[in-house]
Amino acid sequence: xxxxxxxxxxxxxRIQAAFDRAAAEDRAALIVYLTACYPDADTSRACFExxxxxxxxxxxxxxxxxxxxxxxxxxxxxxxxxxDAGYRVSDQLELVASLDHLDVPKLVMTYxxxxxxxxxxxxxxxxxxxxxxxxxxxDLPVAEADAWLAEATRRDLATVFLASSVSTEERLDAIAAxxxxxxYATGLLGVTGVKSVATDVTRELVARVKARTDQPVAVxxxxxxxxxxxxxxxxxxxxxxxxxxxxxxxxxDPAGAADRVGALVRTLREGVARP
Amino acid sequence: MSTTELPTTTAAERADDAVREGYFGPFxxxxxxxxxxxxxAQLVDAWHDAQADPAFHEELDALRRNYGGRPTxxxxxxxxxxxxxxxxxxxxxxxxxxxxxxxxNVVGQALLTKRMGKPRVxxxxxxxxxxxxxxxxxxxFGLDCTVYMxxxxxxxxxxxxxxxxxxxxxxxxxxxxxxxLKDAINEAMRDxxxxxxxxxYLIGSAxxxxxxxxxxxxxxxxxxxxxxxxxxxxxxxxxDAVIACVGGGSNAIGSFAEWIDVDGVALIGxxxxxxxxxxxxxxxxxxxxxxxxxxxxxxxxxxxxxGQVKPAHSVSAGLDYPGVGPEHAWLASSGxxxxxxxTDDDALLGFRRTCELEGIIPALExxxxxxxxxxxxxxxxxxxxxxxxxxxxRGDKDVDxxxxxxxxxxxxxxxxxxxxxxxSA
Numbered sequence: 001x002x003x004x005x006x007x008x009x010x011x012x013x014r015i016q017a018a019f020d021r022a023a024a025e026d027r028a029a030l031i032v033y034l035t036a037c038y039p040d041a042d043t044s045r046a047c048f049e050x051x052x053x054x055x056x057x058x059x060x061x062x063x064x065x066x067x068x069x070x071x072x073x074x075x076x077x078x079x080x081x082x083x084d085a086g087y088r089v090s091d092q093l094e095l096v097a098s099l100d101h102l103d104v105p106k107l108v109m110t111y112x113x114x115x116x117x118x119x120x121x122x123x124x125x126x127x128x129x130x131x132x133x134x135x136x137x138x139d140l141p142v143a144e145a146d147a148w149l150a151e152a153t154r155r156d157l158a159t160v161f162l163a164s165s166v167s168t169e170e171r172l173d174a175i176a177a178x179x180x181x182x183x184y185a186t187g188l189l190g191v192t193g194v195k196s197v198a199t200d201v202t203r204e205l206v207a208r209v210k211a212r213t214d215q216p217v218a219v220x221x222x223x224x225x226x227x228x229x230x231x232x233x234x235x236x237x238x239x240x241x242x243x244x245x246x247x248x249x250x251x252x253d254p255a256g257a258a259d260r261v262g263a264l265v266r267t268l269r270e271g272v273a274r275p
Numbered sequence: 276m277s278t279t280e281l282p283t284t285t286a287a288e289r290a291d292d293a294v295r296e297g298y299f300g301p302f303x304x305x306x307x308x309x310x311x312x313x314x315x316a317q318l319v320d321a322w323h324d325a326q327a328d329p330a331f332h333e334e335l336d337a338l339r340r341n342y343g344g345r346p347t348x349x350x351x352x353x354x355x356x357x358x359x360x361x362x363x364x365x366x367x368x369x370x371x372x373x374x375x376x377x378x379x380n381v382v383g384q385a386l387l388t389k390r391m392g393k394p395r396v397x398x399x400x401x402x403x404x405x406x407x408x409x410x411x412x413x414x415x416f417g418l419d420c421t422v423y424m425x426x427x428x429x430x431x432x433x434x435x436x437x438x439x440x441x442x443x444x445x446x447x448x449x450x451x452x453x454x455x456l457k458d459a460i461n462e463a464m465r466d467x468x469x470x471x472x473x474x475x476y477l478i479g480s481a482x483x484x485x486x487x488x489x490x491x492x493x494x495x496x497x498x499x500x501x502x503x504x505x506x507x508x509x510x511x512x513x514x515d516a517v518i519a520c521v522g523g524g525s526n527a528i529g530s531f532a533e534w535i536d537v538d539g540v541a542l543i544g545x546x547x548x549x550x551x552x553x554x555x556x557x558x559x560x561x562x563x564x565x566x567x568x569x570x571x572x573x574x575x576x577x578x579x580x581x582g583q584v585k586p587a588h589s590v591s592a593g594l595d596y597p598g599v600g601p602e603h604a605w606l607a608s609s610g611x612x613x614x615x616x617x618t619d620d621d622a623l624l625g626f627r628r629t630c631e632l633e634g635i636i637p638a639l640e641x642x643x644x645x646x647x648x649x650x651x652x653x654x655x656x657x658x659x660x661x662x663x664x665x666x667x668x669r670g671d672k673d674v675d676x677x678x679x680x681x682x683x684x685x686x687x688x689x690x691x692x693x694x695x696x697x698x699s700a
Contacts, residue, residue, distance in 0.1 A: 065582070065583065066452065066583040066584040067452070067457065067458075067461050067569065067570075067584050068461075069307075069308065069461055069464050069465065069468075069570075070308050070465075070468070072465070073451075076451055080451070080452070083583060088581050089581050089582065111568075112306055112568045113567045113568045113569065113576070113578060113582050113584070114581075114582040115582075116566070116567055116568055116582065117565070117567060117578055117580065117581065117582030118582065138308050138309075139306045139307060139308060139568065139571075140306065141305060141306070141307065141309060141312065143304075143305065144304050144305065144306055161309075162308065162309045162310075163309060164308075164309040164310040164312065164313075166309075166310060166312065166313035166314075166471065167309055167312060167313070168312070168313065168316070171309070171312055175309070186309070186310060189310050189468065189469055189470075189471055189472070190310075190465075190468060190469035191465045191468055191469065194469070195469075
C-alpha cells in the first residue's frame with residue numbers, strides 16, 4: 001500500500017483508519033491483547049513490537065487490576081505476576097509511551113477502579129499523553145459512564161463498550177450510540193480464555209449491532225487461534241485475541257517470548273484474511 | 276445520656292439523595308460486565324413482582340417462622356451489661372436455623388430463584404455462614420448449588436465446609452489472589468457471567484450491583500422489625516444505640532433498617548481492624564478506605580494509591596473483606612451511621628467474655644461488636660446507655676481458629692491479656 005496522506009494520529013479516527021486499512025485488504029482487523037509489563041517490562045516491549053511486526057493492526061494493552069472480574073485464569077495470573085513484581089500503573093504507561101514508534105493505534109484495557117483512583121480527568125490525560133487512542137473498561141456500562149466519557153472526549157480518546165448476546169434492544173441502542181473506536185461484541189457468555197466462541201449466537205449479535213451503527217464491530221473472548229480467528233473474520237470487522245497471546249508471552253523462557261508471540265500473531269493474521 | 280454523634284441529615288434529605296433507584300447518594304449502581312445486564316434486569320423485575328405478591332410474603336413468613344425459627348429473641352444480657360457499664364440487649368440471630376442471620380436473606384432469594392425458573396444457585400462465603408445457609412436453602416428447594424470459598428477460609432472454617440458438603444453442595448476452594456472472601460466473590464462473578472442463563476448468584480451481603488444491596492437489606496430487615504417491637508415491649512422506649520458488626524454489612528443493614536428514620540437512636544457499625552488501624556493488616560474499610568468500585572458497585576474500598584485492592588486482614592473470615600455495602604458507605608458519609616472498629620484482640624476479648632458471662636459462644640464476627648462495647652461502650656455512649664447489639668451468629672465454627680490464633684488452651688486463658696483468669700474467679 002502507498003503511504004496514506006495525513007493519517008489521523010489520535011483517538012477514534014486513528015482506530016477507524018486501522019479498520020479501513022484492513023477492510024481495503026479484504027480482511028478483518030487483528031486486535032492483539034497483551035498484559036503490560038508481562039512477564040517483565042523489557043520482554044513485554046519486545047512482545048508488543050513482535051505482535052505489530054507480525055501483523056497486529058491494533059494493540060490492546062492490559063493494565064493489571066487486582067480483581068479482574070472479566071478475566072479467566074491466564075490473564076488473571078498474568079495480572080497477578082505483574083503486580084507481584086511491583087510494577088505500577090506509571091510503569092505500564094511508561095512502557096506504552098516507549099511503543100510510540102509502532103504505527104498502530106493502542107488502547108488500554110483495564111477496570112474502572114484503576115481510572116477512578118487516579119481521577120477520570122488525570123487518567124484521561126495520562127492515557128492521551130502516553131500516545132493511547134482509547135480505552136476499554138469492561139465493568140463500566142453506558143449507564144455509569146457519563147463522567148468518564150466527558151474526560152475521554154476532552155482528550156479525544158475512544159471508549160469501546162462491550163455488547164453481549166443478552167443485551168436488550170434498548171441497551172444495544174445505547175451501546176451502539178455511545179461506543180467509539182469500535183463496538184466490542186463478546187463471543188460467548190463467560191470470561192476470557194476459557195471457552196471457544198459461540199458462532200451462531202455471536203454472528204447474530206454482530207448483526208444486531210451492525211443494524212444500529214456504521215462503526216466497526218470486533219469480536220473478542222473465545223478467539224484463540226487461526227481457525228477461530230478465520231471463523232469470526234467471516235462476519236466481523238475485527239478479531240480480538242488475548243489469552244492465547246498472553247500464554248505465548250509467559251510460557252517458557254522470556255528470551256523466546258517475542259518469537260513465540262510473533263509466530264502466533266502471524267498465524268492469526270493469516271486467519272483474519274478472508275479467502 | 277448518649278455522647279454518640281447524632282445524624283446530620285434529615286430523613287427527607289436522605290430520601291432525596293436516594294431517589295435514583297439503585298443508588299445510595301453517590302454509592303451503589305451497576306458496575307458489571309454487559310453479560311450480567313440481563314440477569315440483573317430480570318432480578319429487579321422478579322423482586323418487584325414478589326414484593327407486590329401477597330403469596331410471596333406469606334410463603335416467606337411461614338418459612339421464617341416454621342423452618343427458620345423466627346422471631347429470634349431479644350435478650351437482656353445482665354452480666355455482660357454489668358461488665359460493659361451499658362445496658363446490653365442481644366438480638367439473638369445465633370439462635371436462628373443454621374446458626375446465623377444469613378438464612379433470612381437466603382430463603383427470600385431462593386424463593387426469587389424459583390420464581391425466575393432457575394435451577395441452580397451459586398454463592399460466595401467467607402466464614403462459611405452464608406455458604407451453609409445457601410446450601411440449606413438449596414437442599415430445601417431442590418436447587419443445584421456451588422459455593423466458592425477462599426482456600427485460606429476453607430482451612431480456617433473446616434466445620435462449615437463439611438456442613439455444606441453434607442447438605443449436597445459443591446464447595447470450590449479459590450486459590451487466586453488473597454485466597455479469601457474477595458477472591459471467592461470474583462470467582463462467583465466469573466461463574467455467573469458464564470452460566471447466567473440458568474444460575475442465580477445468591478449474594479450473601481448487602482453489596483454487589485443493584486438490586487442486591489436493596490434486596491439483602493429488605494430481607495434482613497426482619498431483624499430490626501422484630502427488635503423495634505421487642506425493645507418497646509421488654510425494655511420500653513427507645514435504645515440509645517443499635518450496634519452490629521460490619522463486613523459487607525448484611526446483618527448491620529438489617530439491624531439498622533427500621534431505626535434509620537428514628538431520631539435519637541445511634542447506629543454503630545463495628546468493622547474489623549485486624550492488627551489495628553494503620554497496621555496495614557486491617558479490614559476497617561470505612562475507616563481506612565476510599566471511594567472506589569469493587570464487585571459491581573461504587574462504595575468505599577481498601578485500595579492503594581494505584582487503584583489496586585489491598586488485602587484485608589481479620590481473625591474473622593466473615594469480616595475479612597476490603598469492601599463494604601454501598602448503603603453503609605452512604606450512612607457513613609451522610610453522618611447517619613457511625614462506623615468504628617475493633618481489633619482481633621478486641622474480638623477475642625468479646626468472644627471470651629460472652630462465653631464466660633452469658634453462656635453464649637458467639638461467632639467471631641459479632642464478637643467484634645461485643646469487644647468494642649466492652650472497651651469503648653461506656654466512654655462513647657455514656658454510663659448506662661441502652662444498646663441493642665446483634666449477635667449475628669454462633670461461634671462453633673470458630674472454636675478451632677480461636678484456639679489456634681489466641682493460643683487459648685482451654686482452661687488456661689493466659690493469652691487473653693489483662694482479663695486472664697477473671698472468668699474463673
